Amino acid sequence: MEQGYNFAYLDEATKRMIRRAILKAVAIPGHQIPFGAREMPLPYGWGTGGIQVTASIIGPNDTLKVIDQGADDTTNAISIRRFFARVAGVATTEHTAEASIIQTRHRIPERALREDQILVYQVPMPEPLFRLEPRVAETRRMHALAEYGLMQVRLYEDIARLGRIGTAYNYPVMVNARYLMSPSPIPAFDNPKMDRMPALQLFGAGREKRIYAVPPYTPVKSLDFDDHPFRAIRAPHACTLCGSTSSYLDEVVTDDRGGRVFVCSDTDYCQSRREKAA
Amino acid sequence: MNDLLPGFADPVLDAQSAFRAVLEAMSRPGRIVAIDRLPEAPVPLMPAAAAVLLTLADADTPVWSDAGDRVVAWLGFHAGCPIASTPLAARFVLATGAAPALDALDPGSEEEPQFAATLILQVQALERPMDGGPEARRSESAAYADKLGSGWRLTGPGIEHAHHLHVIGAPTDFLAQWRAQRPLFPCGVDVILCAGTRLAALPRTVQIEEG
């Protein structure tokens, strides 16, 4: 561990403030809690909210995994992993099963998470109502009253226009039948994994300065309608590399003549399936 | 101040470790969690309650306490928290004796329920009912079984099916008070029960029945 700053970079007063926010977030599932976000040595858009949550919970015995769109080897994921190895001296891993804390941008791992793991989401926009109601005071009032008719209307307009709900990412969910919550820009395919997950889920939005949480085993339901039930959609293909027909796939263009293949977005999942088959 | 007991031996890592214990407890209501890096707490403060306060309280969080001047001095020195003159004005309420009623504490507001107080309630003991079934239960002494009473059955977020918890020394009308605050959700007080070096949490979402 490098000297010259506090363990896990943040000062203790900031950690205490974030820790208090996290505990209240767990006690009020899905409710967004403003916090005094700090400047981090990484630009916004690099997951500063998630980094501050991780920095406030991580300890020397943790093993950290960081994924970006399912991959452990993007510049973003590598820098965050290196950051915590440097400032907290923690072990890092690319294997979902070995991690005690997983910080993620835009995916939930395919492998089911356990009770002894914590999933930390990086959130660009925590307010699920922001496109419908730009006034923060007004959204706060709507959450207080659980007044979510506007969102229902928006989704229903999609159905009227497109014949289906057109939202493929950041598909809004109800947490414990009380708070409307943004799941962050994960594919709607991942939403069902949030429902009654054994692991604690924490969300950090750096620019918007909000923290929220879903406790373990908490009901998380994607908004839908009786005549248009929610469906988790994936590309109707098998992964070119591992053959999985159940994982979430990325489309990869292979040449300039329109050739393309589908591969697992979760690189650790894909890799471990290939190792097992070999 | 010469007789002041020390706080955490390692303020950074001890607080991190205690926080994870409290986070685990709050995430899985009724599950008993042990804190293993403890400060030396002045009587009547229990080590677990002392660790919770050192981990979470500071200049931004008024604390109300019934634990006497020695504890107040210790908290002021190590946590730097202001002392609230009434339970209602406190973010953390420490009860070592007869606890103030839940409805005497700040439940937060509907728009800002996160400003609700956390009650740190010291009790005689926290026990998990026997996992060994009726056989193991019968082997317990009758007196001990009597003391345990019927126990609590907890359900809600954080709990897969149900958690069972025996709390010895909670206020006799605690369950009635708890039931009375549930309709206030998202407002409501969160409770951290402390016994010796162990704790269990009751976030406002949890439903508690006898049984």
Ligand SMILES: [Zn+2]
């Ligand atoms: Zn694959």
